[in-house]
Amino acid sequence: MSQKLVLIDGNSIIFRAFYALPLLNNDKGVYTNAVYGFTTMLMNIIEEEQPTHMLVAFDAGKTTFRHKTYQDYKGGRQKTPPELSEQMPLVRELLDAFQIKYYELDQYEADDIIGTLATEGKKENWNVKVISGDQDLLQLVSENVTVDLTKKGISEVNSYTPESLLDQMELTPEQIIDLKALMGDSSDNIPGVPGVGIKTATKLLKQYQTVEKVYEHIDEISGKKLKENLINHQDDAFLSKELATINCNSPIQVALEDIPFQELDQDKAHAFFTELGFKSLIDKLDVDSSGQAEQQDEIEYTIVEKIEAELFSKQDAILLEMLGENYHQADILGIGLVNQNGKYFIPLELALESADFKAWAEDETIEKYVFDAKGTIVALLHHGIQMRGIVFDLLLSSYLLNPAESHDDIPSIAHRVNLTQVSLDEAVYGKGAKQKVPELTALADHVVRKTNVIFQLKDQFLAELEKNDQYHLYEELELPLALILAEMEFTGIKVNKQTLEDMGNELKEKLAALEEEIYELAGEEFNLNSPKQLGPILFEKLGLPVIKKTKTGYSTAVDVLEKLEDKHEIISKIMMYRQLGKLQSTYIEGLLKVIDKDTSKIHTRFNQALTQTGRLSSIDPNLQNIPIRLEEGRKIRQAFVASEEGWKIFGADYSQIELRVLAHIANDERLIDAFNNDLDIHTQTASDVFHVDASEVTSNMRSSAKAVNFGIVYGMSDYGLSQNLGITRKEAQKFIDRYFESYPNVKEYMEDIVLEAKQTGYVATIMKRRRYLPEINSRNFNVRSFAERTAMNTPIQGSAADIIKQAMIDLHAKLKEENLQARILLQVHDELIIEAPEEEIEKLEEIVPAMMEKTVKLSVPLKVDYAHGDSWYDV
Structure with a gap:
């Protein structure tokens, strides 16, 4: 071979x-x-x-x-x-x-x-x-x-x-060194000969073969300036040849x-991809991730044939076994129950037909231990059962103890704490197209083992939370929030299908009109969605400068079009065509697909145990990502309306909450004064950084200051800021330096929090949410620097996330206390969306900002903006 x-x-x-x-x-x-x-x-x-x-x-x-x-x-x-x-x-x-x-x-x-x-x-x-x-x-x-x-x-x-090199560059491999000798290389700071570019160098080498021979025939070379440069920079040319020679x-x-290569280690690659979140690459691996334990001890359990009240105790671990992540749609395969009496598998039909099961589930006084409180509550609500009495959530407790780990399923958590007598789900069900439900005994055995993990880990995990001073965070914040999120998910938000369809038709008309305008500017019709056809129009027919080429022709990617925007009016129209096309396909058509046909609502799911900062995210669909920079994108929110006649949508959001948190935890007097005096913080920062009076701050100055303000919060480097503002890294670093001169306590906070993380191994939010940073003491500078930046920004982002979570809990309680019909529908970053009867709006304007602004006491006031209208767009 x-x-x-x-x-x-x-x-x-x-x-x-x-x-x-x-x-x-x-x-x-x-x-x-x-x-x-x-x-x-x-x-x-x-x-x-x-x-x-x-x-x-x-x-x-x-x-x-x-x-x-x-x-x-x-x-x-x-x-x-x-x-x-x-x-x-x-x-x-x-x-x-x-x-x-x-x-x-x-x-x-x-x-x-x-x-x-x-x-x-x-x-x-x-x-x-x-x-x-x-x-x-x-x-x-x-x-x-x-x-x-x-x-x-x-x-x-x-x-x-050798053939293609000669064909494309008209040179032999050896002449590549001579090419570099003559033209130099700015990226390596190889000097070369001034005024000699690739065309001149190639012409000389085709004629004379090498640099040495060029100088042997220097008298024959035409062009006074070229000859002069070659003579004056002969030493540079020979130096450059030496530097360029491998x-x-x-x-x-x-x-x-x-250095033999056999094959990649599939298991190690799988673990690496999982750690970094490369989900699309995992599917390309040929890995058996069955995770089947080599030897599992027998486990005694009963497959229940008749449910009686005696089956349950006062403290029960319960698991609804569902395939797939979306518990709004997933079928419950069966129910696991473990308590002091024994271990049981309950077929779903039996549970749903049983008055004893419903009475047990809805009894607040009976303590339940579950894997995912929110998912469990929502799944049973779809069957007309309101589960109450949940006191332990394995998913949330595991997440709080170490947010960096994977908490997607019970076996992963169990294996992490050396409880290996439970197989990974893939071993039982298979994965992808091969996924199937096993016969009853195998299913029951697996479900009972998983339920038993919940029962076994309850005391251990709660004790660890207590030890970490996080029990309050779990019991008073995350668990109550899970119950509220379950209510929000099940309630859903009404979407006017007709409005979305009308927007879709309107977008189609705009796209058709844009298409005609583009054809007119191009002087011919072509397939606008084909880069192969668009490229020749732009770069050959219209003669625009070629920015980038691909294997199949000219690149017409976004970054290319942005550089050409001022060269021809066709470019802005093509860019708008693409943006509107994405709105139409991804958002209009995407949202229409997920409207529940029975309720006319969208029931998004909130990820409560995903981000290391504690922020919620939304999926199926992601309502936090509806684009609002384009007016056409913002208008999509017009379709989100109140679910009942005579009701309104009410929105409230925190103003600059992360910067207020920063002012508080850094205890920076200038920042605190700015917020306490209700100054525009970006104007104030611009005034401080540019050393001008606030009245002299231009919109450009304010924009730069805003980028710096939020950049500091997110631990942005000079490179990140330079990309954001379109300036050099040197200029970006000057901005950052001036910022720290203006707000010295912020710099001191950044330095102190890094030291603290190095001593303790973690950073914490105001409410004691932890993020562990094992790399903070790494000898590797690059690994350590990332951990340091994370240490600086996590307490800010995490505290802001905790505050809005607490606000949801406080507000939910207040709405009930006031006996209002109003209900929270969505949380989008720092914003809450509520629906309420029109007659309750005045009351909401009084209590919502009041509740949200006093959720936590900081050294600066929390500020809430609010509005109401017929749709989400209006607020």
Whole structure:
């Protein structure tokens, strides 16, 4: 079998991935875009190349042997953004999981390692593939060595053999070094010869072959300025050639036989993808994640044939077994019951027919232990049973004890605390298309074991919460909130289907009109949704500058169109066409699909145990993500209306709650004074940062100050702020520095909270919600810096999340106390949406802001804005 060696330029590909993909982070706040891009590329390489040997080469540091020749080599390179630096250790973890060797060598670059191994592979007559984003590596191309260069992103590559290199660049591999010698390379700070670009350099090399021969024939060269530059910069040209030459005889301590590649470790890859939230990549693995315990002890239980009151006790663990996450739609497969009397499996039909079961479920005095209070309550409400008396929720308690872990199912939690006598759900049901319900005995055994975990862990988890000073958070905040969220989910929010359909028709008309305008500007009709057809119109017929090319033609991606917006009026119309098209397909049609045909309502689900900051999120559908920047997007909220005749929608939201929390926990006098005097905080910050009077603050200054204010809250770096404001990193850093000069206590808080986290291993919110940061004392600078940034912003975001949760509990109680019909429908970030009879609106205007503003006492006032109308849009 022929040997196939794949060599990857690690730094180059990771940089490409980072800048090609948006700045993504997972639910734990870890930046993942570079790792995700690198992973997808790696998986494609493995599938397409089928390597027998493989290595990823990294640069070892800032200093190389080339610096001895030219100390300004690679000088002027911008500092690596922390959002990227933090991902580098994760890439190495990924390579370990994939069982791929990686290597770096002090004083040498990845190119030198690759060059040396490629040369060895060529000598052995192996088939060698080099993958990079760096054109320098084209000098390695030979009959045995193919070099793939990524294009502007990472999803497409140009593949170079000696023939294709000659065809595309009119040069031989050896001449790539001479090309760099003449034209230089600004990215590596290789000087080259001023005024010599790729065209001139190529022309010279086609005529004279090498730099040396160019200078041998210097008198023949036409063009006074060119000849003058070549003569004056001869030393630079030869220096540049030396710098650009890859050392193919580097003293590496790794040989071809050291880097075999068999196959990736499926289980390790599965664990890695799960940890980082790469759900789409998990499906590509061929992994048996059955999780079946090797040997399970027998468990005694009874399959109930007749329900009697004696079956239950005063303290019962209960589990409704459902397949699928959506308990609004899922069928209950059966019910597990564990108490001091024994362990039981109850068929659903038996439970629903039993008056004893209903009486037990609705008895407030009987304590119930469940896995997910909210899901359990909603599922039974669909069967006309209102469960009461829940005192323990395994999901919520596990989440509070360590929000970084997965809490999706009982077996995962059990295995984490060494209760292994329960199989993972996939082992019992299978997964994906293979999922099916087993026969009754196997089902009953599995359900009872899971229910028994709830019963066993109750005392242990509550004791741990008590020990952490979090019992109050669990008992007074999260558990009561779960009951309110269950009520909200079951109630749902009414959606006027006709309004949505009318909006859809209106959007279709706008799209049709835009289409005609675009065709008129283009001078012909074409398929607007086809980049293959749009590209030639823009870049050939209309002659717009080409920004980016793909394997199939011209790129017409959003970032390309944004750069062309001022070049032709067709661009803004194409961008609007795409935005309206997305609204139509994703939101109008998407929402129409999830309206309950019986209730005419949408019943979203709130994730209460997902984010590490404590914030709620919404799914099926995500009502927190309806786009509101475009008026057409905002108008979608017009379809969300009150469910009864003569009722109104009332909305209330906290104003700048995170900045108020920051002022409180940092105890910064200037911030506190600004809020206490009801000043516009962004104008005040602009005034402080730009050293001008508040009356002189321009809208641009205020916008910049706003970005800095919220950037500080979210731990934004100079890179993040520069991207946000469209300025250089240097300018962004100046903004941040000035901010800290203006608000010194904020800086002090940031430093103190990091120290505290290093001592305790976690940070906490005002209400004692914890986020553990084991990486805070890491020796790896990048890993540590991410944890430090997380330490700074989690108490702010988490405290804001706790406050609105407490407000929901207080308000819910107040509405009942006042005997009002008003009910909370939605929580969207810092906003509450309520529906109420019109005659109760005046009362709501009195009690809602009053309740929300006094939920917690801070050193600055909480401020609530409110409004009402016929729809969500109106508030």
